[in-house]
Amino acid sequence: MTLPTYDHRHLPVLNKGLSHRPWFGALVYLAFGVFWISSSDFLLGAIVTDPELYSQYQTYKGWMYVAFTALLAWVLLWQRTRAEKESNQIRSLFSLTFELANVGIAHVSKDGQWLRCNARLCQMFGYSEIEMQQMTFQDITHPDDLNKDLTQMEQLGNGIRREYNMEKRYRHKEGHYIWTRLYVRAVDASQFGELFFISIIEDIQSIKETETALRETNMKFSALLDSGADISVQGYEADGTTFYWNKASERIYGYRADEAIGRNLLDLIIPEPMHAVVTSGVKAMVESGQPIPSAELVLKRKNQQPVTVFSSHTLIDLPGKKPQFFCIDIDLTEQKKQEQRVAYLADFDALTDLPNRQSFVKRLSQVLERSSRRPQLVAVIVLDVDHFKNINDSYGHAIGDELLQQVSQALGRLLRPSDYLARLGGDEFAALIEGIEQPEDAARVADKLLNCIHRVWTLSNGVDVKLSASAGISLFPLHEQTADSLLQGADSALYKAKSEGRNTSAYYSDGMTQSARERLTLESRLRNAIVEQQLSLHYQPQIDLSSGRIVGAEALLRWYDPDEGFIAPSRFIPIAESSGLIHEIGLWVIEQSCRQGVLWLQEGLPPLIIAVNVSAHQFQRNELQQQIADTLLSSGFPAEQLELEMTESALMTQHERAVGMLSSLKALGIRLAIDDFGTGYSSLAYLKSFPIDVLKIDKSFIDQLPEHQQDAEICKAIVTLAHTLGFDVLAEGVELAAQQLYLQQIGCDCYQGYYYSKPLPASEFSELLKRVGLSD
Numbered sequence: 001m002t003l004p005t006y007d008h009r010h011l012p013v014l015n016k017g018l019s020h021r022p023w024f025g026a027l028v029y030l031a032f033g034v035f036w037i038s039s040s041d042f043l044l045g046a047i048v049t050d051p052e053l054y055s056q057y058q059t060y061k062g063w064m065y066v067a068f069t070a071l072l073a074w075v076l077l078w079q080r081t082r083a084e085k086e087s088n089q090i091r092s093l094f095s096l097t098f099e100l101a102n103v104g105i106a107h108v109s110k111d112g113q114w115l116r117c118n119a120r121l122c123q124m125f126g127y128s129e130i131e132m133q134q135m136t137f138q139d140i141t142h143p144d145d146l147n148k149d150l151t152q153m154e155q156l157g158n159g160i161r162r163e164y165n166m167e168k169r170y171r172h173k174e175g176h177y178i179w180t181r182l183y184v185r186a187v188d189a190s191q192f193g194e195l196f197f198i199s200i201i202e203d204i205q206s207i208k209e210t211e212t213a214l215r216e217t218n219m220k221f222s223a224l225l226d227s228g229a230d231i232s233v234q235g236y237e238a239d240g241t242t243f244y245w246n247k248a249s250e251r252i253y254g255y256r257a258d259e260a261i262g263r264n265l266l267d268l269i270i271p272e273p274m275h276a277v278v279t280s281g282v283k284a285m286v287e288s289g290q291p292i293p294s295a296e297l298v299l300k301r302k303n304q305q306p307v308t309v310f311s312s313h314t315l316i317d318l319p320g321k322k323p324q325f326f327c328i329d330i331d332l333t334e335q336k337k338q339e340q341r342v343a344y345l346a347d348f349d350a351l352t353d354l355p356n357r358q359s360f361v362k363r364l365s366q367v368l369e370r371s372s373r374r375p376q377l378v379a380v381i382v383l384d385v386d387h388f389k390n391i392n393d394s395y396g397h398a399i400g401d402e403l404l405q406q407v408s409q410a411l412g413r414l415l416r417p418s419d420y421l422a423r424l425g426g427d428e429f430a431a432l433i434e435g436i437e438q439p440e441d442a443a444r445v446a447d448k449l450l451n452c453i454h455r456v457w458t459l460s461n462g463v464d465v466k467l468s469a470s471a472g473i474s475l476f477p478l479h480e481q482t483a484d485s486l487l488q489g490a491d492s493a494l495y496k497a498k499s500e501g502r503n504t505s506a507y508y509s510d511g512m513t514q515s516a517r518e519r520l521t522l523e524s525r526l527r528n529a530i531v532e533q534q535l536s537l538h539y540q541p542q543i544d545l546s547s548g549r550i551v552g553a554e555a556l557l558r559w560y561d562p563d564e565g566f567i568a569p570s571r572f573i574p575i576a577e578s579s580g581l582i583h584e585i586g587l588w589v590i591e592q593s594c595r596q597g598v599l600w601l602q603e604g605l606p607p608l609i610i611a612v613n614v615s616a617h618q619f620q621r622n623e624l625q626q627q628i629a630d631t632l633l634s635s636g637f638p639a640e641q642l643e644l645e646m647t648e649s650a651l652m653t654q655h656e657r658a659v660g661m662l663s664s665l666k667a668l669g670i671r672l673a674i675d676d677f678g679t680g681y682s683s684l685a686y687l688k689s690f691p692i693d694v695l696k697i698d699k700s701f702i703d704q705l706p707e708h709q710q711d712a713e714i715c716k717a718i719v720t721l722a723h724t725l726g727f728d729v730l731a732e733g734v735e736l737a738a739q740q741l742y743l744q745q746i747g748c749d750c751y752q753g754y755y756y757s758k759p760l761p762a763s764e765f766s767e768l769l770k771r772v773g774l775s776d
């Protein structure tokens with residue numbers, strides 16, 4: 001393509017402006033010449049007095065005019081030549097500038113006609129200058145840009161404004177549009193004869209394309225940053241001010257971008273205790289240019305909840321720009337949850353949320369380890385739902401699962417917090433029961449669990465399913481010593497229970513199953529005995545050794561079963577204790593003793609101490625003091641005549657509590673005695689802190705008196721000790737006169753035993769007292 005050349009003939013206005021100046025100079029010269037000659041004439045006429053000289057001047061004056069005119073003509077010619085030369089130079093310079101300009105330059109008429117276009121413009125639009133001059137700018141303006149352009153051009157025409165800028169598109173000769181930046185300036189009509197516009201048109205197509213590409217890249221980049229649902233990207237200034245916050249950041253941290261941007265990192269997601277570390281870390285990163293090492297961090301959400309992320313950091317430190325840094329945080333919440341879930345499933349059963357077999361074995365091993373240091377009876381009870389397979393087969397696994405969930409929840413509610421329930425798998429559960437007192441306690445717990453399962457279960461779909469279960473029990477240390485063997489033992493006991501017809505429990509050892517069943521049967525009979533009022537009290541006299549008088553009576557519980565006859569307290573009291581019936585029975589004993597004491601007083605018998613046995617189980621309950629106070633009040637029995645007997649072991653195992661309990665009981669005005677003294681592990685320090693009145697020497701030290709040297713010495717020592725501490729001493733189980741005599745010799749205060757009397761029913765005791773009392 002040949003470049004269009006600049007033709008100055010197309011510039012009539014400009015030509016006119018440039019060519020009038022030499023004439024003006026010539027006129028000035030001419031005026032000056034006429035003035036100079038005229039004034040010379042006048043001056044010479046006045047100055048030159050010599051007529052000859054003046055005449056000569058007049059003669060040559062014509063030549064002078066000629067010479068002057070010639071000079072003037074030469075000056076004029078020279079002036080014009082110079083002006084034209086200058087004009088040509090300027091024109092060629094202008095032409096060169098116009099053509100060489102790397103922006104499009106055009107003169108446009110007020111109608112929009114292209115008057116003159118430089119080479120760059122022609123090249124830009126693909127037209128020759130001639131072709132351009134045959135078009136208006138409207139012809140090749142993009143329709144979307146035309147109105148704006150025309151409006152602004154009109155404003156130039158109206159003189160409202162002198163120039164305008166806009167970005168607009170022109171259609172290239174080949175049909176595509178080119179983005180340009182247009183600058184238009186109106187040229188004053190008064191100066192150049194007619195209104196026209198100078199347009200400077202810059203090709204910004206590549207800029208636009210770059211911009212578009214950049215925008216697209218940005219959009220892609222943004223979309224990319226936003227696409228990672230769990231990848232938070234945050235941009236911060238060096239001082240921690242947020243300038244970028246992607247979608248994932250919104251989701252992970254809970255702040256919308258518009259809430260986060262402009263706020264400081266520390267205020268947003270850094271927990272207070274981490275502020276100092278983060279501040280110094282960022283400072284060090286900005287100063288050293290080294291990013292803070294990636295790490296797993298626990299940051300905080302908008303709702304202040306912690307969120308675990310893996311955080312990486314990138315420093316952007318461009319020359320001349322303030323440093324910025326990006327944090328790329330990967331949300332580990334789900335991963336953590338998964339990890340926790342995996343860890344959870346290693347120990348827990350997914351269906352019931354109960355501990356699994358592995359956890360059960362682990363827990364059992366720990367308990368056994370502890371129990372080997374502090375001996376205790378531990379029971380493992382394995383439960384299996386009877387015929388559960390039939391339920392799955394009949395109703396489907398979903399129903400089976402729901403049943404297992406319901407059963408596990410019911411069993412969990414039944415057990416104490418210290419017990420441990422697990423699902424071993426399928427329909428098999430296991431319970432770990434610590435600190436049981438009697439072997440049959442385990443069967444009691446097993447029966448409780450079996451009874452819980454043995455009922456109709458209503459499922460969410462309305463189906464009723466009747467369940468029963470069987471249980472196997474093994475005991476540490478009686479049956480096995482290790483966790484695995486205890487579980488195996490309980491499993492084999494379970495199969496015994498199943499083979500015995502299901503809905504029952506069995507111990508690992510047959511003998512124990514037998515005795516447990518007997519004890520549980522006895523428990524049920526004892527419950528019945530309370531209702532049927534088969535319990536009564538017998539009273540054994542307590543005799544003062546120095547006077548030989550009956551000074552008191554120990555109330556001893558008796559159970560008369562119509563079929564079996566008297567059932568010994570040593571048989572049923574432990575069952576009452578392990579079943580909890582002791583509380584009901586114990587209260588009855590206290591009330592009945594007080595009522596009887598009052599009756600005896602009313603009969604006119606001398607005031608007697610009535611000693612009542614209080615089980616360690618009763619002593620552990622706080623209501624004992626209140627029960628006694630209430631009983632004394634309701635019965636009217638004098639407090640100083642009531643004596644409570646507590647075993648040495650019950651007091652010594654819970655010393656601190658015992659001191660408090662005994663003090664509160666003592667405050668009621670009653671007497672306190674330590675029963676079975678010598679059989680427990682008394683501490684003298686403890687003993688002296690107890691507010692007691694009597695020490696009862698256990699029968700085992702009396703049995704071989706006075707021959708047995710050691711027992712004799714022990715009894716003597718107990719008497720001395722008791723007296724030193726200010727207690728009375730009572731020897732129990734005295735069967736022989738020699739025993740009575742020896743006790744008297746060593747200063748023992750009182751005794752009781754078959755030697756004087758067996759425990760007697762109240763009426764017989766009263767007769768005895770009347771008999772001996774009256775005779776004494």
Ligand SMILES: Nc1nc2c(ncn2[C@@H]2O[C@H](COP(=O)(O)O[C@H]3[C@@H](O)[C@H](n4cnc5c(=O)[nH]c(N)nc54)O[C@@H]3COP(=O)(O)O)[C@@H](O)[C@H]2O)c(=O)[nH]1
Nearest residue numbers: 556557569570589613614615675732733734735753754755
């Ligand atoms: N918590 C409660 N415990 C009670 C209650 N009543 C009794 N008991 C405790 O039961 C254990 C057995 O009692 P029991 O069979 O009544 O035996 C007592 C006496 O009958 C017996 N005794 C008395 N003198 C003699 C004797 O000379 N020889 C002999 N072989 N036995 C004799 O001793 C028992 C009295 O014991 P103690 O209480 O230690 O003084 C027994 O531990 C009772 O405590 C009750 O109501 N509540």
